[in-house]
Amino acid sequence: MTDTTTLRYAEADTVTGRVRGFWRGEPGAGGSAAFLGIPFAQPPVGDLRFAAPVPAQPWQGVRDALEYGATAQRGDPGVTLIPEPSVPGDATLNVNVFTPVPGETRAALPVLVWIHGGGYFAGSPASPWYDGRAFNRDGVVTVSISYRLGFDGFGWIEDAPSNRGVRDWLLALEWVQANIAQFGGDPSRVTIAGQSAGGGAVLTLLGMPAAQHLFHSAWALSAATADVASATWQRIGRDIAARLGVAPTRAGLSAVPEERIVEAQKAATEVSGSDGVTKLLDDGLTLGPSIDGDLITRPTLESIAAGVGADKPLVLGATEDEFSMIVSGAASKLRWIPLAVLLGKAGLKGGTRTAYLAANRDVVARGHAAALGRYVTDRMFRTAVVKTATARGTAPTWVYRYAFRSTQPGMTHDMAVHCIDVPFWFDCLDSVRVEPLTGPNPPQSLADQTHGAAASFVVDGDPGWPAWSSAPGTTRVFGGAPGTPAVDPDGYAPVAPLL
Structure with missing residues (x-):
């Protein structure tokens, strides 16, 4: 208060x-x-x-x-x-x-x-x-x-x-x-x-x-x-109503307490089992903005490729290990399973797998869990960055990747995990619960760079590095290892085999 x-x-x-x-x-x-x-x-x-x-x-x-x-x-x-x-x-x-x-x-x-x-x-x-x-x-x-x-x-x-x-x-x-x-x-x-x-x-x-x-x-x-x-939107909606024993109408659902709807929602959208990750990668989210034929008439990427929003400058990017933490806890077990088997079970097979492993030798060297986590990250986030930037064509677009790895022991250690860029972007490293994500003493210099780019973009329309739309592949690298160039001319090359 x-x-x-x-x-x-x-x-x-x-x-x-x-x-x-x-x-x-x-x-x-x-x-x-x-x-x-x-x-x-x-x-x-x-x-x-x-x-x-x-x-x-x-x-x-x-x-x-x-x-x-x-x-x-x-x-x-x-x-x-x-x-x-x-x-x-x-x-x-x-x-x-x-x-x-x-x-x-x-x-x-x-x-x-x-x-x-x-x-x-x-x-x-x-x-x-x-x-x-x-x-x-x-x-x-x-x-x-x-x-x-x-x-x-x-x-x-x-x-x-x-x-x-x-x-x-x-x-x-x-x-x-x-x-x-x-x-x-x-x-x-x-x-x-x-x-x-x-x-x-x-x-x-x-x-x-x-x-x-x-x-x-x-x-x-x-x-x-x-x-x-x-079809998925309607199927999930009917499933939730059926679990609650009501008609899928406003009158039927309005009579159900909020807590019960949340419980039914969790049950209807749960992704679990040995093929849970593969199912999530293949099917995507099942509850979120839907193609309703009214507000949203086609997939976002198609709309962007058709030129909607092309007059608006865009910056986009991802961290290097967004969802690697979901498998990091099982690293000691995964190391005994052949990497080809792990990736094959997640949907990566044949020549594509061979090319992907060749393009990501540095990650493979960090262990099976790191390689599987990077693949999940690439499928869910990093390929989307490239696809979106490419779909924009010559519309003003800047791309980055976030490479700062957490030094905090535990599930986020030595990974550029989901959300790790947020306190740097807002320049709030002195806020609560930053250290459990970033590790002790996160570098203020990186916050100065990250937040400075965000402020520059909001104020002047330019984040301060060359645009992807002028030279496709151009990527700002935030928080890379010492000696890593700040701008990589082909910063998302490791995801190319998945495109």
């Missing part, structure tokens, strides 16, 4: 009423004002459950925006790779605004809108890592947004609007357009960014015609798009 007795308050107007935030540091001297939990939509409960989001209602007087709002994530203490705590309550559709110039409507600073990850079923915008104070220091107004998760946000229901979580993104971005000038931001200079499912959200929006007027550039970290096929 925020100690309101010691706060220096800040106020700003929105189209629905005036809000009161608070300063961290001194106004005008590098300080940052935080406005937390501002509703952009009415609570999605009662008659509005499973409905498209409805804009927030006006209020009288000044509304306190001193605490993070309710989150769609329930019960998670937020101590996974990123601290993303759950906050109870019904008003889960809210935004957090961080600004150095609240109320200065003529400041017209560039704006960053952050979309959190979590596989489209978890995650929270209330993470201390997503605080925008470092971007405020660089003259960027920062907003983090919430959206409905799991079945509530993305599940098929016979008579409900599709892609409700996507519609939440759109309404949150509409809120930014209508209100951000009151917080010192320029609505014509909005960059959207996100990591993991949040990065997938960024690419989904980039390829969505209905979203083009809401932002002008994009940065996707470790993007995990869903593009759930219509």
